[in-house]
């Protein structure tokens with residue numbers, strides 16, 4: 715069972731968010747590495763954003779199957 719993460723501020727279930735920032739210099743891979751896609755968890759209730767890390771290519775990220783998620 716996969717548990718969903720909740721916002722530490724308002725306890726709302728966080729939504730996965732992937733967006734291009736191009737800020738690969740923010741990662742341990744460094745500037746010019748191409749890790750420009752930011753993966754984060756977003757709280758739609760209070761607007762907080764918890765960044766997990768970056769990926770190189772949006773298409774290389776695989777979400778869990780819907781039936782494996784614990785969304786209620």
Ligand SMILES: [Zn+2]
Pocket residue numbers: 721722723724725726757758759760761762
């Ligand atoms: Zn929140």
